[in-house]
Amino acid sequence: MSRGHGMTLCALLLASTVTLAAAPEYPVKDSVEASIIRGGVVFQHYCILCHGAKGDGTGRAAKLYDPKPANLVMSNKNDQYKELIIRMGGKAMGRSEFMPSWGNELTNEQIADVISHLRSIRSPAVVMP
Numbered sequence: 001m002s003r004g005h006g007m008t009l010c011a012l013l014l015a016s017t018v019t020l021a022a023a024p025e026y027p028v029k030d031s032v033e034a035s036i037i038r039g040g041v042v043f044q045h046y047c048i049l050c051h052g053a054k055g056d057g058t059g060r061a062a063k064l065y066d067p068k069p070a071n072l073v074m075s076n077k078n079d080q081y082k083e084l085i086i087r088m089g090g091k092a093m094g095r096s097e098f099m100p101s102w103g104n105e106l107t108n109e110q111i112a113d114v115i116s117h118l119r120s121i122r123s124p125a126v127v128m129p
């Protein structure tokens, strides 16, 4: 029985090694693109209820809040500001208390990835200050 499990573990380890070796053939071109994709998954899980699937501030719960969840497509805040408000929440930044703090919920990588995602959905029309 335990020998059988050992064999299975071996096979799994072997399989994961093979998968890693094959990684360059996956369609993800570079780490920036990978970060944007991972960040999109984070966004879908944690943010769209308020900010909406497109990030334009029209999530299903948006009507509950005043001020409304920010339109992240049109946000002219830089990455540093976004990181702060994502980590610490709206209240700590003198904004709405309904923007939650995610610092304890998300890993540093997830926060960096979701910021990559926000950069990727930002409208080219936005003028940064």
Ligand code: HEC
Residues within 6 Å of the ligand: 042, 043, 046, 047, 048, 049, 050, 051, 061, 065, 067, 068, 069, 070, 071, 072, 074, 075, 076, 077, 082, 085, 086, 090, 094, 095, 096, 097, 098, 099, 100, 102, 114
């Ligand atoms: C419960 C609703 C809610 C959820 C969930 C939520 N937010 Fe927010 N968020 C808000 C509200 C409300 C504001 C606007 C605060 C204000 O204007 O005072 C805001 C503002 C922001 C801003 C500031 C943008 C700007 O231009 O000023 C960023 C960035 C942001 N949210 C990112 C996120 C991210 C990333 C997630 C998911 C990890 C998230 N939010 C999840 C409600 C939410």
